[in-house]
Amino acid sequence: MPNRPTLTATSRVVVGKKVAQLRRAGLVPGVVFGNGRESTPVSIDAHELSQLRRRTGASSLVDLTVDDKLAVPVIIHGVQLDKITHRPLHVDLFAVRMSEELVVDVALVASGEAPAVVLGGTLVHQLSSLKVKVLPANMPESLGYDLAALVDYDATITVADLVLPDGVALAHSDPSEVVARVLPPRVVEAVASVTEEAEGGDEVAAAESAAS
Numbered sequence: 001m002p003n004r005p006t007l008t009a010t011s012r013v014v015v016g017k018k019v020a021q022l023r024r025a026g027l028v029p030g031v032v033f034g035n036g037r038e039s040t041p042v043s044i045d046a047h048e049l050s051q052l053r054r055r056t057g058a059s060s061l062v063d064l065t066v067d068d069k070l071a072v073p074v075i076i077h078g079v080q081l082d083k084i085t086h087r088p089l090h091v092d093l094f095a096v097r098m099s100e101e102l103v104v105d106v107a108l109v110a111s112g113e114a115p116a117v118v119l120g121g122t123l124v125h126q127l128s129s130l131k132v133k134v135l136p137a138n139m140p141e142s143l144g145y146d147l148a149a150l151v152d153y154d155a156t157i158t159v160a161d162l163v164l165p166d167g168v169a170l171a172h173s174d175p176s177e178v179v180a181r182v183l184p185p186r187v188v189e190a191v192a193s194v195t196e197e198a199e200g201g202d203e204v205a206a207a208e209s210a211a212s
Contacts, residue, residue: 005056006063006071007049009042023089030091032064032074037095042066049088057141059104064093073098073136096136103171105129107142108179114150116182121153127179130159131171138167145179156181
């Protein structure tokens, strides 16, 4: 079996408002679903889940063991968080079939330094993740790109510029969509505006002087 992160769970019979009891006991209610299998309510240790989420990305495969049975590869499909404490309240676990491609969101991670930022511009990441189509075994945790291409304020990094690993293809993405760019400093724009207004005022004053 591949060396993937692991997670343990137990079957859950408590449902509805009674799941608050589980949370007070340090457990997170969840559901395992996917691939035509019947949805299975489970309980997961809250600390173990939090530790796992710190070590893995949103698209990472995890080997889930329920009631000490054979591990099943899953993706953490979604986590509901408490709005105040940000503690997990519920987790959805999608069971994958290793022979079938998935469409998943993969995080985009920048590296290097943008020369245009050194000139005084502001770096803007317009896209934080990308939808790709990939077999579970080839699923990357993230996709990287180099900011060195942003040499001036006209330069952009688009989806088409990203180098995808073998076995990974774009899904529902526009290749021309901008991933990152550098905006010119606002102070330059403000100075230019003030200069234009001053020049306009000088022209008006000159015209009035000539008329008098």
